[in-house]
Amino acid sequence: MAPRPERAVLRERYDRRRAQVVLGAARVFARSGYDQTSVPELADALGMAAGALYHYFGGKEELLIAICDQLMEPLLVQARALLAAGGPPAERLRALLRVWVAHVIEHRDHMLVFQQERHVIERGEQWAGVRENRKRFERLLDGALREAREARVTRLADDRLLLSALLGMVNHTAQWHRPRGRLSAEEIADGYAELVLKE
Amino acid sequence: MAPRPERAVLRERYDRRRAQVVLGAARVFARSGYDQTSVPELADALGMAAGALYHYFGGKEELLIAICDQLMEPLLVQARALLAAGGPPAERLRALLRVWVAHVIEHRDHMLVFQQERHVIERGEQWAGVRENRKRFERLLDGALREAREARVTRLADDRLLLSALLGMVNHTAQWHRPRGRLSAEEIADGYAELVLKE
Amino acid sequence: MAPRPERAVLRERYDRRRAQVVLGAARVFARSGYDQTSVPELADALGMAAGALYHYFGGKEELLIAICDQLMEPLLVQARALLAAGGPPAERLRALLRVWVAHVIEHRDHMLVFQQERHVIERGEQWAGVRENRKRFERLLDGALREAREARVTRLADDRLLLSALLGMVNHTAQWHRPRGRLSAEEIADGYAELVLKE
């Protein structure tokens, strides 16, 4: 008879399954909308019983929060590591754009959900973490931008407008990029950098 | 006794009320979400009974379509008129940006709803008109962009990427601009133009 | 065409229907249990759609509260009127018992529900009114009892025990009395009085 798995093994298995569910839910929500997708529909698409979802999430909204976390946390980690590495401002900004665009493209579904449910994120204590992470990323970006401007390599006088424009164009990438599109993530990022940087 | 209003008067009154309802609904939906807002809630916010809405709209989705129409049709009219007027490509693009940004800012609520419900618009016969209008505007923009590139005044080699970047930054404006913000619509539009045009 | 009913007429119609629903719900809950009766089952038994109940009650529990109110409020009114009328203590207590027993018998279903859901009533802000009414009745009863004892017509040295015994026997009446039982409400009340009073 197989021995009962240890607690740590169970925990890891649980976490992995949970992450898979988040991933699948992002795909379904991106296609059909968060509100328009019923929990039974979602469970069906994920190949599990409706009630089983509630072993992993306290409710539908918690699942939405998990999608946002799965989107933002690894990006923050990457961005922080990159910016900690140093280098000339223009290069740093370009590198950040590459990482960012690649992340957006790889998490296309998460991005679409994130954008669709923007108004939900804005309110409620349970969304404080997501809002904080968004803020953190914007601060990183803002820092990189300011640095670039101080080195006189950015093209727009107004930093805040530049920041908003970048947020707009990069995030919007999720809406038009297709998996086997003409342009690679790198080419797209470099295009955006070209718009933003002198020469 | 007041004379019975003529048919045309009644019709106009009806249209005006309907347009007001669309406007109010855009505000409510932008704040609380289309799906998260129930028809009774919406009616409450508009100061009317739930059932009364059904005199103006066949259903909730029809109201959503009307919001999108109220957003896109006047923009199309303005853009067409402007582009028909002629002039040097860079100036035409700059002018289009000004009109566009101003429209986005003035229809902030409509824009937010439009973006939130993106996935709904994508599917269904009843949304064909909205999709067509969006397509029309993108074609106008694309034309202006191509013209500018042929005049060698744009900064990016790839026109399609430039188009996407513009769509991203301009539409995103609705999400960060506040009524009494630091920058005017014109300043914002000119900033975007500066990113996109040489010099 | 029939004229639209006035607001007051509508209100009264609403109240009457609501009271009928409470009455019917008491019957159903008494027989099948509050928790064991689903809202659809209840609606069925009342000949209305499940959702229609929610025009009259915010939720299932509110219906339960209404049952308790419909039980206690008229009894309080009667008891107060009776005790305000004056008379010799023994007679007053006997009269109170008659009114009370008659009320319990006439509201048999309400009583059974009230007793079954005792533990629910004990907790929660929404039950404060019901608890208060119960307290008020017990105070009236306690007053009548004390008065009787001061007139040396009660049989038990301990007033509080006498009060509890009375509450037990009278309320329990709901559980054994049958509509066409051998004893009238009056005979039962007088029996209880005989236990409690000297002579």
Add this chain to the structure above:
Amino acid sequence: MAPRPERAVLRERYDRRRAQVVLGAARVFARSGYDQTSVPELADALGMAAGALYHYFGGKEELLIAICDQLMEPLLVQARALLAAGGPPAERLRALLRVWVAHVIEHRDHMLVFQQERHVIERGEQWAGVRENRKRFERLLDGALREAREARVTRLADDRLLLSALLGMVNHTAQWHRPRGRLSAEEIADGYAELVLKE
């Protein structure tokens, strides 16, 4: 290595644990209600996993039956023994009341559950045993009462009313008596006897 416990030891351990579970469940159900307490909640309160309960009980209702049995069976045993002992009718009744009241007080939780779930007990084959036990006790009580009346020591002409009154006041004791209350079980029982018996 410890020797494998014998079958009888295992059985006894099982029975003891089962009885503890019944005891704990009575406490939880009395406080929170049988239906309002979910099996996981109950298991939590008992310090065991939800599934583990199913080693001791085939289902939630079986647990409820066990609570009723744990309440009634020892009372029946005591009452039978007492009545078998003989003696003058008034004394026998008084003694029965003492045993009964003491039992009610000691099994306060059981009593509350028993009374709350009255309507469940009324129906269903699985409840026949509980109904039968209740009937048996009422017959014992009825016998003691009749005996007392034949000895002309009871106060009420109507035996059935007297029986009902007694059932009401004694059972109700569970609802107001507190562990460290002013009156002992004996004093309460004697009070009830005083109401019921002449002198």
Add this chain to the structure above:
DNA sequence: TATGAATGAGCCTTCATTCAT
């Protein structure tokens, strides 16, 4: 036109229970 009442479908969630481990 406007409204209060009603409906029935559907939603999210919880539950008692089972079972492999």
Add this chain to the structure above:
DNA sequence: CATGAATGAAGGCTCATTCAT
């Protein structure tokens, strides 16, 4: 014996919509 995971049924409730008035 005990547990974590899973299930399918059902629960209470809300919703968009209709309709008599």
